Amino acid sequence: MxxxxxxxxxxxxxxxxxxxxxxxxxxxxxxxxxxxxxxxxxxxxxxxxxxxxxxxxxxxxxxxxxxxxxxxxxxxxxxxxxxxxxxxxxxxxxxxxxxxxxxxxxxxxxxxxxxxxxxxxxxxxxxxxxxxxxxxxxxxxxxxxxxxxxxxxxxxxxxxxxxxxGSEVFYPRYPVCMECKANGNICLFELGEPCLGPITRAGCDSWCPSNRAGCWGCRGPADDMNITQMVSIMEKYGFSRETIVDRLECFGGFSAHIETFRDAVDIREKVQKT
Amino acid sequence: MGSKLAFSDVVNQKHHRRSDLGAFEHTYKAEITSIHRLTDLENLYRIKIIDAAERERFEFQPGQFLMLELPGIGEAPFSISSSPSRRGDVELCIRNAGSLTSFLSRVERGTHVGLRGPFGTSFPMEKMHGQNILLIAGGLGIAPLRAPIAHVQENRSRFNNVDIIYGTKDPAHLLFTYQYDMWRADDIRLSVIVDKADAAWTGRVGMITKILEEMFAERGDAFFQNTCAIICGPPVMFKFVCNMLNTKDVPMQKMFVSLERRMHCGMGKCCRCNVGSTYTCLSGPVFDYWTVMNLKEAI
Amino acid sequence: MIFRIIKKTELEKLFNVLSDENRIIGPVEVGRDQDSQAIYGFRDVADFRQLALDYTTTSLPAKKYFLPYKEDMATFRIDGKDWQKTVDYNIDAPFVFFGMHACDINALNKLDKVLMGSVYPMPYYAAKRQNAFIIGIDCEPQTYCFCRSMGADTVLHGFDMFITDLGNRYFVEIQSDTAYNLLKKVRAEEPLESDHVEYMHVISEKKKKFTAQVDTTDLTKILDMEFQSDVWKQWGEKCLGCGTCANVCPTCYCYSIEENVRIDLKAANKNKILYSCNLIDFAEVAGGHNFRPERHSRLKYRYYHKHRGFVEAYEESLCVGCGRCGEACLADITVPEVISSVRGETS
The missing domain is CATH 3.40.50.700 (NADH:ubiquinone oxidoreductase-like, 20kDa subunit)
Structure with a gap:
């Protein structure tokens, strides 16, 4: 062989x-x-x-x-x-x-x-x-x-x-939403499920969303993603900061971007405790 | 009871009087017949369409571009660097700057590539007859400029004064150095300037605009009123040059630039080359400066 | 123009006549959102009862049947320094579109202009478009529908037949001889003057139901004037740059090409994927320069292409007012709001 x-x-x-x-x-x-x-x-x-x-x-x-x-x-x-x-x-x-x-x-x-x-x-x-x-x-x-x-x-x-x-290796620079739409999926936000698809790098062919499970961001941030807007959208849909931060922190891909949001959670916890 | 609808087969169907649908993805199979290393980054590829009948039909105008494809590696637009009167093959001057061009820098003579085109607008050389011509190139801009230069050489008597101003980063990046004497021999005034000299460099150092300033001082205003200019290079360079020329009342419609954008189709479909809302592949790549001024985000 | 009246029961018969030997695509309910509202999509339909002919708007447009999100444009067999290219337009049979709204047919008509009417017609699109038998159907204006502002609430051509619900019967407009012949297989009657009156009543009632609108007066000029406006930056801050607006848009056609070598190195393919001008690398050129590096410049470009450039080229905008982009945008960026903000009409 x-x-x-x-x-x-x-x-x-x-x-x-x-x-x-x-x-x-x-x-x-x-x-x-x-x-x-x-x-x-x-x-x-x-x-x-x-x-x-x-x-x-x-x-x-x-x-x-x-x-x-x-x-x-x-x-x-x-x-x-x-x-x-x-x-x-x-x-x-x-x-x-x-x-x-x-x-x-x-x-x-x-x-x-x-x-x-x-x-x-x-x-x-x-x-x-x-x-x-x-x-x-x-x-x-x-x-x-x-x-x-x-x-x-x-x-x-x-x-x-x-x-x-010997060719250049490249990844999709756009987020999972592109693949999710191409796969004809219903947006999980419509079903009340949180999803990091809009800010996570594509390339998985929207593996999780295609199976009706929200994206957890395992592939890390897409280029030029808008995490501030993502967090406020998730809040608008009624998800708590804890839920949001849990999701963003799950794989570590967003660790460079979430300090401000994590602080907000800690502060609220402190407020609740006192 | 059923009712089967008739299938309409569009393969080779004449859709328009001007073009058939089969032409869209039709690729001329062509062979790389020679590879000439110009610098450590740029090669000049001579490419010949293999089918004799297709080769016979193929013609282009200076300033037009071709889509070159390496199957599985990619496809991209390249302006044609050889003379339109040269039948049988074309020359493309290509910088190793991406995944397609890097693979291209490793292929050997005899490799088959796909060509589609020629596409786009061209420099209106006939309209420039009897005028002074300024051919200005920055960096790799000399590649699209080489076709109009060849046209001028071949029809030298039809043009008045002809100047080439060519600037690069440093002497190592100068392209087509072996042709400078031939250009000069055809009564073309060539000024070469580099941004940064090396130890061996004895020529001019500075920006292209420096040469233009000297030209302004040396030649009267009347000269520029009968001048056409072709400017190829980075947008920031042609913006400066065109605005300078405009101070001498060179009409903006007599200054021509070639825009560079990413393209996938060359046929006004993929939208990748859109500037403002104009397709570079259809309305360009050659635009007069007046049009460019009116395009959002062109420069 | 030829008109007919058919009983509602005859529509099912028509469906069965067609479905016997043809692929049928139509609107169906694909799910329910968290408020139990139906979500619609176009799917292959085998049974008339699956059809949801009273659908509002499908989340995704009919585009994918004409311009697939992913499509192989060519395949290559590699042989040393040589290769053979095979082109396939990826359609081998006609298909029926059973129940398309006016806005979506208008969207196809706009695509026709770019993809079929130019010097370089695109066979991948043309092959599918020419093999589609389209049955249009009237609709109920939703809060997000601004098709009327875009002149796309009614459709003049680009379909085979169009049916309008008159309660217990359909008013049928026939545009192709295929449709004419097909209608011979069901019971169809010449409309009476009373049918005409009722048809006109239905459409005038429909007209009253539009709430959303976009003022397109002088829009091409205003867009040029407001090119540097700060409102673009504000929308850019909201924009996720996810490309969803383009994917749900029935008229967005721009694409990207990816070529791949098969892992055994003996073959390769050229794959087309529908792209979006909102994506970061849309206007990037070799060497890395990006002509539109910021989200706001890309979002702005999308509006310029649709509401200025296309108008310049075709005297109409590249938008049918279906409202899908605004509905799908998680950041709530809607065409009526963006355009009114550019016009300085702060809400």
Whole structure:
């Protein structure tokens, strides 16, 4: 099999480089990597574009001779910091793979609490090294991001194909609403459901809204999104600040934008307590 | 009891006297016959339509553009850089600036590309006969200007004084340096100026407007009243140049500029190239400055 | 013009005649909003009883059947440095549109001007448009309908037949010989003078029900004068830049192209997606320069295209006043309010 896979490919006469890639996971559910294995129909084509040298979910063993590293998960422990730095040293291209790697993901919800509280709640008296959950780029520079919780395999294939061709990788810069309308969905606000579709980067083909579940923003902010207006729209539809902030904070993609709204919640809580 | 409606097949159906529907997405298959590296960013591609009959029919006017497509990679508009009288192939001067052009910079001679067009308006060269001509280019603006330059060279006696003013960021970005002597040999006055000199540069340093100012001082007002200008380059540059020329009473309708916009169709459908509410692909890319002044957001 | 009168029961018969051998698309109730109000959409319909002929406005227009949101324009087979291109207009059978309002037919007529009437007719649209058998139906003006201001509350052409509800029967206007022949298969009668009188009564009653309006007097000039107006910035601050207004608009036709290489590198496709001028990268050119980087400049551009540029080119605006954009906009940006604010008529 490896013979046919290793045969050099070209596209329109341009040689296509078959990079050695490795997959790694930090604190995560490894669900993004599983997405790749899910697509049996194109798996062989995928492997013919990339030589996978390390992939815990798909193979045993592996080497540390790779050019592209796909790293899933957020950084929550010191040993992960060290591993990530080492990966960065080896990889020519470091890909933040999935929402946890890009923004901290669901993991970063624990950052709302004190780490002592978190450790006690989850592990009791068992000693454990765990700290705030951070995206990869808070530790090392990241070259490429693949958004989503989980990543959308069709998009991953598109990106991988572009990487192999040496073409520029691009994402939709518009929000999920574009795809949601194209899919003919009823706007979830009409059904009384909160949704972050208007400010979240598209590319998921409105996966959740098409299944009548509001968007939680797993792909992070769309370019030039209008979060101030989004929050006031949600308030107009009767959603509380807590509901809104919970949603905005879920995956960490909006963390740079929500300080003002979070403060508003804290202030109100304080007012209620006194 | 049922009633099956008749299917109307539009494939190759003559829709208008002027065009058939099949033409919309028709691509001339063409071959890249040579790739000439001009700078580290720009290449000059010579491209030949493969089908002899299609090649025979193909003609264009200076200032018009083609849509060039690499299947699966993308399609974009490029103004034609070669002489309209040159039959058999076209030359496109292309900067590596996006995903299509970056892939294009890696293909080899012999690769097939798709061409659609030519599209758009052109520089009205005939109307400029008997006049002084100012051909002004900034940066990559020399690419669309090269077709009118070729026309002027081939019909030199029909024009009065001809000046080319060409400015770039630095000497390394100068394009078509190998042609400067030929232009001069055809009695065209060429002034080249760079923003920033390098160690080897002995020419002029500064902005294009500096050359224009000198020209204003040197030539009388009457000269400019019989002058047509073609200006290609970044909008901020042609705005300055056109306004300067207007102080010498060069009529705005005798100054021509070429606008650059993103385009997907070239045929007034996708709206990507709209300026104000005008389609650059249909009403442009060549506009006279009076029209540009009346377009919102053109410059 | 040829008119007929058919009993209401005959409409179902007509439906059955057509549905036997043709695909039928019509208005249906697709859900209920949180206030239990019906939400309508166009869907494939197999049974006459599924049709909601008394529908208000569908959330999404009929556009997707003529201009799909996503459409393959061409596919390529790659062979070394060579390739073969295959173009498909993506339609192989005629279809029936059963119950389209005047505004939506007017919208198609406007699209016809750009997509079929120009030097470069667009076959992808033309193929679908020419294969649509359209039955128009009258409607009840809603609070957001300003079609009357845009001259789109009635429709003169662009359909096969148009039916108006006269209580126990329909008044039918016939515009194509296909429709004429089709009506022979049901019981249709010549209208009497009393039918004419009742038809005129119905439309004059309808006229009274319009509440929303847009003043288009001198609008092209006013838009030019107010190009730098601060009101654009105010609307821009509200705008989400989400493209919903364009997606729900029956006349927005602009698009984007995405080309993709198949993962086995043996094929590629050229995909067209309907776009919106409100999206951040709409006016961006190679090298990254953006001619309309701010939301307000993009929102403004959309109004200029619809209410100025198109008027300049075709003597009519690229808006039928269906009110969908205002209804769908979460930020409550509506055409009547934007235009009246530009006119300095603060409400």
């Amino acid at each position: 490896s013979d046919t896979l290793a045969k050099p490919k070209t596209y329109l006469g341009v040689p296509v480089h078959r990079p050695k890639v490795a997959f790694f996971e930090l604190s995560s559910c490894e669900g993004c990597q599983l997405q790749l294995l899910n697509n049996e129909a194109t798996l062989l084509d995928f492997l013919s574009l990339m030589e996978v040298v390390r992939f815990r979910e798909g193979m045993t063993g592996g080497t540390d001779d790779y050019e592209i590293a796909f790293v899933e998960g957020s950084v929550t422990r010191q040993d992960e910091v060290e591993r990530l730095k080492k990966i960065r040293e080896t990889a020519k291209v470091l890909v933040a793979f999935g929402s946890c790697a890009c923004f901290g993901g669901v993991n970063q919800l624990k950052n709302r609490f004190s780490m002592d509280q978190v450790r006690k709640e989850v592990y009791g008296d068992h000693p454990i090294d765990t700290d705030v959950a951070r995206p990869l780029e808070s530790v090392v520079p990241v070259d490429l991001r693949i958004y989503g919780c989980p990543v959308k395999k069709e998009e991953v294939e598109k990106i991988v194909t572009r990487l192999a061709l």
